Amino acid sequence: MTPNPYLWLIPALPLAGAAINGFFGRRSSKTAIVTVALSFCGAAFALALYMASTFSSASAPYYLDLAHWIRAGSFQADFSFYLDQLSLVMLLVVTGVGLLIHIYSVGYMWDDDGFYRFMSYMNLFMFFMLTLVLAKNYLLMFIGWEGVGLASYLLIGYWFTKDSAASAGKKAFIVNRIGDFGFLIALFLMIKHFGSLDFTRVFAAIQPMQPETAGAGLLTSIGLLLMVGAAGKSAQLPLYVWLPDAMEGPTPVSALIHAATMVTAGVYMVARSHVIFERAPAALTVVAIVGTLTALFAATIGIAQTDIKKVLAYSTISQLGYMFMACGVGAFSAGIFHLMTHAFFKGLLFLAAGSVIHGIGGEQDMRKMGGLRPYMPWTFATMGIATLAIAGIPPLAGFWSKDEILWKAFNVSAAYWLIGVITAFITSFYMFRLMYLTFGGEYRGAVAQEAHGHDDNGHGHGHGHGAPHESPWVMLAPLVILATLSLVGGFVGYGNRFEHFLAPAFSGATEVAQEAVPTAAESTLEHMLMGVSISVAALGWLLAYLLYSRMPMLPARIAESLGGLYRAVANKYYVDELYAILFVKPVVDGSTTILWRGVDQGVIDATVNNSADSARHVSDNLRHMQSGNLRSYAGWVAAGGAVVIAYMIWMGVR
């Protein structure tokens, strides 16, 4: 462990940017806002690059004890930072992709009234995310964890005058609270049993413990509770419902927070806690099952969505499911690898979708797109690369990471692998469906409708948008860079180099067993499985091509013949409705009848109002004593005197 005095600067720089823009942005020019936001963010990225360049396995990990925070008895939690291989990968992803999305936002949000507010929130998010990634103990990590939740809330509800955006923000926040509850209890358990939240100390205490095989023990409980927290933040079953709604936020937010960085915090946390999970096989199995089911579940919903961002949202949930599957089978480095490549291509997909939405004046419904390829060639090209990457076509980034996960999953159970492959097929299908609907065929938007004399059912864009147009270079540049990363990003995993790089962070991981040189049979098997996943990806592409390019009438007929099944998928399996009945309605009804009408109005208000009322009645009667008539006063004085005398006599008699 090497002390590194500059570590604190990485989160602090974006915080400074957020503060400057937040406090002074309203009165400064947009150029100044952009300069501040980008330079502080860029400085953090530069510093992260510098750290990476000086990083060597010998000196790693870096740490910095910045300041004391909580010292209570033997328990202590400080503002201290920690940089090992795992956090370095996260650090580069967050600052790098974050910087690109900041640049993109300049173009995307330029005309928005709250430009300074947006940039300030984005920088604030960077600060919290970097705190989360660089924290040396669970408590500081939790600060970042909650902070990114706050930034997410602020940015989902960024257009807060829109009711749906405000509710989506609240939904995200509340659903995340459920997960955070589990996380907190896990932290309490750690404090109780290990007396510390510091990573090194907790893990040192756990290291000598044996894996808990039979039933649930302490580590299993901690692991499961941590998984509850991760499921909330990373939108896994059953807490994924907030992520699709989070698409109400501006598209750069969806790209940065709800695809590339924040939602992967759960994966990072599970990977960081690998020492705990390795000794809690039951918890690890739960992680794998939750991840696998989420991957399949979300992918099927993605098929029937018509909102371009919703498709990507469900795709994100599905890909996060892959990452958890990887962690669940003990392949933490494969999960982190997919996290990184996913940040590239999913960030790119969202940014390209944003470019499309921007280019046709705010429309998000894919049924009103189509034929956009000649209008926006750059967007098409970059989005095409991202689609190839996520579908798992070699040699793009997604292929390497997804295949790594599938191979590791196969080694644990063929069931995980099978579901993973099915999901890969569905992923490929809905992504190419998105591409064909958006860029293929003819333009079905408002302008084209008028040209064809169809009834323009008043889907008012109202921005004076004419024909679809390509986005400015400030938005295209990040697209191109991310496309390059999606193209070549997978090669860092070639020959398990990525895994070896991360190995020190996961030292003692179960992967050691798989480190053995693969036998010839294993190698053949791996290549066969690779062939299977490539062919399902191609099959998905082919199916999408047939349905959405060759025979565009067919999907509607298929949907019709499927009837109830299609409606269930299109309505997201009615999960939101189910949650509304199971959880929201009882809470609302209980609050209305018991807490509001019963306790608040019946007890608290009634006490205050009744005492005020009775005081008024008594005074109302008493005020008639003040008649102004001197003789009545005299009478009262005399009566009072008489009472006093009578009392004294009575007392005297006794």
Next chain:
Amino acid sequence: MVPLTYYLLLSGILFTCGVLGFLIKRNIITIFMSIELMLNGVNLSFVAFAAHWHALSGQVFVFFVMVVAAAEATVGLAIIIAVFRTRETLNVDQVNLLKL
């Protein structure tokens, strides 16, 4: 030697007359005089007790009461004159501005 009881009876009668006049009379001067009557009824009982117990404090106290009564008369009469000047009446029932 007149017994103490007689003094006390007379004192009680004087005090009761004062109270009744205080309550019944409408003329403010009469009310004023009723108050003096009550004070003097009390004074009588003071001196009677003082004589009976051969203690001087009762008589001293009467002097205090008389001083206070004199001061009260001064202030009271001044107020009465002021009231009469503004309202041209001595009837207390017509001096009833101080009410809700």
